[in-house]
Amino acid sequence: MKRRTFIGMLTGAGASLLAGSATAGGTHHFTGYPDSYGVLFDSTKCIGCRKCEAACNAVNELPKPQLPFDDLSVLENRRRTHHDTYTVVNKYEYDGKPVFRKIQCNHCQEPACASACFVGAFKKEPTGAVSYDASRCVGCRYCMIACPFEIPTYEYHDPITPRVRKCTFCQPRILEGKLPGCVESCPKGALVFGRRDELLRIARERIRKHPERYVNHIYGEQEMGGTNWLYISGVPFEAIGMREDLGITPAPQLTTGALSVVPAVVGLWPLFLTGAYAITKRKEQIAAEEREQTVHRAVAEAEAEAAKKLAAALEKAERDKQAAIDREVKKALKEAEEARKKAEAASEGEE
Amino acid sequence: MEKGRPMRWVGILCLSLGVAGFGFNALGSKQERAPEPGGAGLIVIDTLAASGKLSYPVVRFDHDKHSKALENKCDSCHAIAEGSKVTPLFKRQGQEEPERIKAIYHDNCIGCHQQTVQTGKKSGPGSGECRTCHAGPQPSVREVIPFDKSLHYRHASSKMVQPAPGQRDNCSKCHAQDTPEKRNLSFAKDKAEAHTKCLACHLEVTKAKQPSGPMECAGCHDAAKRATYKVVPDVPRLEAGQSAAMLLIAPVSKSATPQNTRRSVVPFDHKGHEAKVDRCSACHHDARAYGVPACTQCHTAGGTKDGKFITIEQAMHRPRAMESCIGCHNAKKATPQCAGCHEFLGRTTKSQEGACAKCHVEVQLSDGIEQNKAAREALARELFDAMPKKDTVIRINEIPEVVEIGILSKEYQPSKFPHRKIVQKIAAGMENSTLATYFHSSPNAMCVGCHHNAPASANPPACATCHSKEFQDVDGTKPSLKTAYHQQCMGCHQQMGIQKPADTACIECHAKKE
Amino acid sequence: MEFMTYHDFMFWTKGMAYVGMGLALVGFIVFWNFLTTREDDRFADKEEE
Amino acid sequence: MAHVGAPSTKFWTPANILTAIILVVGIVLTVKRFTMGIGSVSNLSDDNPWGIWIGFDLLCGVALAAGGYTTTAAVYLFGMKKFHSAVRPAITTAFLGYAFVVFALLYDLGRYYRLPYPLTIYPGPTSFLFEVGLCVALYLTVLAIEFSPFLWEVIGWAKIRHLVHKLTLALTIFGVILSTLHQSSLGGLYLIAPSKLHPLWYSIYLPLFFFISSIPAGLSMVILEGSLSHKYLAHKMDDEHHHGFSHVVLGFSKAASVVLFAYFCMKWIGVAMDNNWSHLSTGWGWWFLVEVLGFVLLPCLLYAMAAREKNERLAFWASVMTVAGIILNRLNVSIIAFNWRLPAEARYFPSVEEFLITVFIVTLEITILRICLNKLPILYQHPQFRDAH
The missing domain is CATH 3.90.10.10 (Cytochrome C3)
Incomplete structure (x- = not known):
């Protein structure tokens, strides 16, 4: 391969990597499914007739409530969604006048429940619905902890196959080309079904046309990264039980930072820990070596001492020995002399 | 000693844990309630707030209670200057040092209270009862007097x-x-x-x-x-030298050419409008600074600093400013008799064709008329009389008496809509209104209130022509037939303040199906 | 890959990150072995305790 | 049924009778839970989906079982061989702790039989709960392997015991990594609910808080359990345990003191980072101060005094306070300061039955721990393997 070709290939690979990353994380931001549907709820139009609740109950084949839906006395109590009621309408007083507000799943653009689910049972659908798949659900109820709108509910009474229950956005009906049950039944046009961007346009138009009638805010345009259900109101949203302090950070982004530390821990901890271990071991080794050296030195000194003693002893021994030998030799010589003399005397040398 | 101490700590903390645990369980989201508003005489004395942070809450002072106790003897507290001019400051004439002011208040208030007590009467707090007076702010029912x-x-x-x-x-x-x-x-x-x-x-x-x-x-x-005071029902016209009819001349437009010397003018019934407003400053606003100037003194074609750069065109047409023609008319349209139709039609819309001609006329002005008040008044009268006048006589027999609406026939019996009765009721509301009779030029004008988006005629197209039964249109701006009916009926009832039937009383309009 | 929502994007990337973590751990052990097998048995001195 | 007790004494001691009663009640409630649903025994609701089964059994259970990784890391990675006698009890309590966390989780999960789903067919990697599940499962495996030698020793399978011993370093490193991850991830669980958790407890540092605080929790549990077993199971201990224990207590006191101090500082940095000072003057602020001053700073100082003055008894009480503080912190995050905006009538308080099930699980754990300490070579070294460490 020619060098130039190789460099060219490298550049190409680099460029494609860069391009790849540009479309993914970093500066890219996600705007959700285009053409996804939503519903616009206009609290100035809602009259609290509970037709939507009745339709929801019928469409989803939920158990009939104790009191019929045309009994409006239930509006006196603050209610929330329940495993057998996916939507409720609550009544609030503002300046002495009743204001109604419908509650159901807001179908977030970036759902907290889906982000929290550890089996991926929640899914943002291209229609805009946040769907739930009971066949995956383990029943940990973390989705209920995560949901900032406190929507998912649970079948606590069921020992074997309890499910999380929430508004489905009537996804099957939408796919058939029908309206969601509640929207269809609303007599007052307080619910408008349509594409989300179109709904935003309508909401802005209503506020522009009647600035004295509306609060200049579309709830759900930004909240928690935006929801597919949108709300406009004539009274502050806080006054109709809608929290205005949720912020605009999409739920999955709340955990991104902390989750990104996880791979870093896995990648770097072995390094630190083996490092710690190695240092410990090295210390031990050095300690051991030092110990050994000390012993060696001690031994060497002892040996040297011993050697010296030995040498001295040996020398002494040698000296003694020599003296002895000398003595013996002398003695022997003497004896020999005497012997020689003797021998001479006896005329014989026997050595 | 060493042994006992940790045990004691553990005990104390466990106890506080338990107590607090129960306490917090009861700790929901509490909201502080605003204090009830006091009487109109309740004023807040925070004179020293201007000179730094207050070491005590501001003083709540009931002026009426004090003036009643002192039998309206203003000079008990306020110096009275030449004539009968009461100094608004308490026990002083002008600016003083903060420390001095504090002393003035404390000495005089507490001193007076003590003296009063000595005479055997009940009185206010003495020294040492700081927070009886320094009780913090409290709202009051007091409001600016509308000098009508x-x-x-x-x-x-x-x-x-x-x-x-x-x-x-x-x-x-x-x-x-x-x-x-x-x-x-x-x-x-x-x-x-x-x-x-x-x-x-x-x-x-x-x-x-x-x-x-x-x-x-x-x-x-x-x-x-x-509200208990006498009200003079028919106040005579306030004569201050103003013309009864005025000619408002629009500034020369940029398209004016030597050939087209006609000018747009509005013959304005000043006297008629005087009767409809409470005071001159309703239109001649900012009178405190400018007296009673002509509108064009501040609002010129290009705008001036005095007029906050609001042009004369805007000054006359601003839809939400009560000083402008359109703004004031819009406010009138928000009254129950009008709002039934107008709330729905939209108060801010530029209205129907020919709306401009309701006020504006193009005429050839004679020389010097702009400086001649009498000539202007004469022309205004002439033009005003020539303006198209009302014709709102309703031909009762042409109006359907009852209309049956049966789109919810699956659940209910058809609803019987008392069409004629409703038209008559709306017409009755307009009868005494000069505004309505002037601007509703044709007898069919009022039909448009419900039969909107169609030419004003005695035979408007049926609602279902535009509003389909099944579905909204794609962008959701055009409601379904059911929604359209409910919005129209309930919206009008709400705007006109008609309480019955309640929005949710389905069976009062739609009889139950057996 | 085209992702319409941030959640979808995260679902994919975090999934890959977990696979990567598994590989990293196994890889580290293999690498550590490669690095140290020439030394004496590294538990030798442990055994002496 | 409860086959425990010191061998020399009578079997039906008051403690054993109480244990037996709790276990019987627990079994009855267990049957009720699994036949009539979670709702039949608990006060959990749509507003409060997690109660003490998560707040205490899971969060506290995992934090207090941190002794396993802290001790093994100290001894095997950081070479603090003086503490060697603490390793075996620490591994035992950690293993049992985690096993019972998983056991308790079965009560809370609606479809407990699907517990392996996230780790096998339907992973949901964006969730912190996935991260917790994965790490707890892996760490439980690691602990099981680390615990297994005690069994092999009793059975006498020298070869396999030796094999496990060879893996010590790798297992320890694995254990520390996995513990770091799931201890912090338990805090991470609440990152997604800033609107529900009180600002004084919500922080981007939640994972860090949970991780740091798990270290003194683990150390304190080793001290606490060691002190208790020292008192009641002394006859089971060998000389190393008897003599090494003072070292362990004082050394761990010093370590716990330092870490608690760091944790205390971090808590305030957390307040500063989110500018939550104004909340301190509210009722919740006082409660926060009770936790941070009374249950973090105070035990930190007690530990420091204990370490300085070599006072083992003080160290014991410091460990009690630390453990109480960790429990308080976990309950604050998961229950007390969670959903703090809800009106009083919608707040959660555990039902008696819910509470009894928790007591049952803890009792069961302690019972099995007692059996282990009695029957397995944990507080002493198996004679046959005496020098095999």
């Missing part, structure tokens, strides 16, 4: 309000620098001056043993109290 025409007439026609020497009328008694030649609506430059002026006069009249205006706060500033 009736009140103005009662003052202007009072024999106690005499013209100053050498003056023809008594206007200058209250309106400073007002002369018959140059009118000035200005009354007082600030709250203090207003109080001094009113009270000085009331005080003098009282001294003269004549029935006088109120001396206590509630007398002017409490709506409930004012």
